[in-house]
Amino acid sequence: MVTAGIDIGHESVNVVVLHDDGILGHATLVISGEVGAAARLAFETTLGRLGVARASIQRIFATGVGRENVTLADGHRTQMLSHARGAHWWFPGARTVVDVGAEGNRVMRCDARGSLTDFALNDKCAAGSGVFLETVAGMLDIPIADMGALSLRGSSDVVLTSTCAVFAESEIVAEIHRGTPREDILRGVNDSIVSRIAATSRRVGIEPDLVLTGGVARNAGIVQALREQLEMDVAVPEHPEITGALGAALLAREPAGAA
Template identity: 35%
Template sequence: MNNGKYIAGIDIGTRMTKCAIIDTQTGTIVSRATILTKHNLALASENVLNEACKNISITPSNVFYVASTGYGRYQAPMRQIQITDITCHAMGAKFLFPKTINILDVGAQNAKAIRIDENGRVMKFKMNDKCASGAGSFLERVAKGLELQLDEIGSLSLHSKDPQPISSICAVLAESEVINLVTSGYPVEDILMGTHHSISDRIVALLRQVGIDGEITLTGGITRNAGMVKALETKLGIKLNVNENSEYAGAIGACVLANKRLKKIAYERLHIN
């Protein structure tokens, strides 16, 4: 078996592709990278791996094992293994926050609520992917209706004093509703925070289906949206586990699971021989 040092996890999502690299000798995350997925998933996986390697002055040839996850996991040509995103987000959340019991993974096209045991094993999960409700695409539509960039809306919403709820669960219809609120004279920050509250209602309802118990870790690109994090924390009445690595949880989980697999193979070979 290759005695290399680095393992990479690549999470190919509908909007963003992320990569994390771990040093197997220390068990630490040594690099991360994220790029737009666009239309070529294989190219996205190659480019994001190159970026992550460049960050630590190595090349992909120095990475001896690659695990892929996400909706495009079968499109990564350099992968040795592909793992479902639910399993990876569960393990990634457990790695980042060891006391995690519940995980909320909110991406571009769907939202997932996951419940795990003390070992990070998935016990139950629920997913919502209808009309991209409760997901990043919903916010993207709202941002478009307000002529804002997606990265702007989180910080803007924090200035809200009177959130205006969005009743539509369909992303396309929500955009029209937002335009109507703007023409009625409501402040942009109130429309944005109202949107965040409306989405959080649906996400928390999803979480309740798997059972809320213990620490909750938020993963996915939504973790960069401070307004969405605040809305969820307000709805749940607790502080969520979020840090700078949270959006990379899927890629990190792929790394961790790949490392566990390699250790198991090495152990079995040692005892067979």
């Protein structure tokens, strides 16, 4: 059976095409313009790249913030269901899944089958979100991809006392003016973001194995800070940003109506 999952985020759309033996292919595109059109473009691009005909895909599920606008999909599932299922596919021992996206973080608990049992989320506040990391990258003029490695070299001298990302920005400006090394600032930022993620995690309770999903999982500094604050090993999938789309594709395998 061949299925597809489309995950519409705030900034990018991810597509996964799945067959019985595993992932056939996947793609990530930055969203520009209307969500439905962006989803269609990403989907067609992926199919074109794989040389797969639209007719050979038996079911398409959408997930993410814009999932209801994806008219080409046969159905849709919440991010919580998709991320739990996707993370479980990569790590069958996963019982807690932490997803850090551009506009917030969410923590899911799942059972041995990868089905969602409970979740907590914070999507009201930018502290603990990917957007805050992007802002800091801009302030320090560092490519996002380099942030993690740099922060691992930093000391823990910088402690951001503000919870609010807006107030934290002023603290960062003060550190820059003081001549504090960028590595130390990045480490302080990671600790601050992870403390918000840890707060969400504690609300739902944490049980190993813990999997970190979403693009922010590519930041090794965040992964390290999460390990330290939760005192637990953190598993990161090979392609953390496609976890939601993968989960949607997995859910699309199940009989219609089952959720």
